[in-house]
Amino acid sequence: MPQLSLPVDFSAQRKSAGERRMQQLRTLLGDRRNTLVLMHNDPDPDAIAAGYALQRLIRHLLPAASVTLGHGGMIGRAENRTMAQLLVPHALRIPTFEAATALAAYDAILLVDTQLSAGNHLLYEIDYPQEQVILAVDHHPPRRSQIRAVIHDVRPEVGATATLLAEYVASAEMEIDDRLATALFYGVKSDTRGLSRHTTDLDIWAYSALRNYVDTELLNQIEHVQLPRSYFRGISDALMSTMLYRCADSKRADRKAKEDDDQNETNGGGQPCTGYISVSLLFQMQRPDMASEVADLMLRMEDVSWAICLGIFEDRLVISVRADRANAQAGRIVRAIVGKNGTAGGHDTMAGGRIHAPNASPAQRIAELHALVPRFLQMLGAGEAAGMPLLDTIGP
Ligand SMILES: [Mn+2]
DSSP states (O other), rough: OBOOOOOOOOOHHHHHHHHHHHHHHHHTTTTTTOOEEOOOSEEEEEEEHHHHHHHHHHHHHTTTTOEEEEEOOOOHHHHHHHHHHHTTTTTTEEEHHHHHHHHHHHHHHEEESSSOOOOGGGGGGSSOOOOGGEEEEEOOEEEEOOOOOOOEEOOTTOOOHHHHHHHHHTTTTTOHHHHHHHHHHHHHHHHHHTTTTSSSSHHHHHHHHHHHHOOOOHHHHHOOOOOOOOHHHHHHHHHHHHHEEOOOHHHHHHHHHHHHHHHOOSSOOOOOOOOOEEEEEEEOOOOOOHHHHHHHHHHSSSSSSEEEEEEEEEEEEEEEEEETTOOOOOHHHHHHHHHGGGEEESSSSSSEEEEEEETOOOHHHHOOOOOOOOHHHHHHTTTOOOOOGGGGOOOO
16 A cells, blocks of 8 residues: 655754654544544545545544544535545534534544634534533644644645645555545635635645556546436526626726735735626525635626625524635624624635524524624625625626
8 A cells, every 4th residue: 555755845943843743643532542533614625535544544543442423413415424434434423402412422522624713623612621622633824723633733834624634644654545545635625616716835746646556447436426306406506596786896996905904914805806706595405515616606607706695504604605706704794793692604715604593483583694794794795785686687
């Protein structure tokens, strides 16, 4: 079995830092009887890949270790479900109401593709001894909060957590097989959209090094899985509800964005917005990640620089935002809108949030969803814009 070699331009310092991290992990986990690798809720391919790789890595470092892989929420998207079925069929889905008892059974927890201060994982809901959170490996922008895992490896510049796990696997001189390579490769590919966004040299290294060992048959099964009818119904609902709003004078918006950047802190407004903002509403989603799938699709429309999808899943509102500019600060916008009513996070170009409304009636949730639209438009400097329905538009 082959091993991944670290990038050739890796400095001796970085190399030994990586080796130290592996040594630290081995030491910290050495006396733990029951370890849980915890992905964020509603795991995406990057989280699944990183979770799977970390579980394998721990077994490599400590062959006698008992390591479970788990997550909250649900794996929804057909591609992600297939990936999970084929690669991590044993992964444990832990319902929120059982999290406190279920997680208390583990004497060590390791977070992947998220971090302690983020609101999108089960630890956020419960009291769990912070010193037993051994590792957080993540590439999402850090919070101001000081809560840190014992090993806090958060590198927001990197495109995927799978990239960081590829580095771990190489540092640990662990052998790699085609299943592990395929998982990590798909994680990097999906979070960086095939190295087209949010990519560093380390991502390019991981992508190229892993590609040599990918099981193309397995990758095809995941990427080209047949889609359920509910997917097409969801897309149809989304298209019918989609409204396009024209951004305010784009030159002025750019100038304003620059001023805001100079001031270094702003409460929204003046975000780079050119062409149109697409807003889609889904009043009854079958799965929470339908919102991000729709937002991804809408951002591909010509002249659309922001795609926002707002949906209702069970008792909560789900927000997904995509932007086409690297400096768009989508994460900050979603955080500002969600505030203390829920959880939110994300990067410049991709962000998401949840607003829990367990006591609201279905009609109230729909009203709340509608009420979010003008707030987003306001933040994007298009508060005055009149929307036009996508499907009624006669145009290019
Ligand atoms: Mn990720």
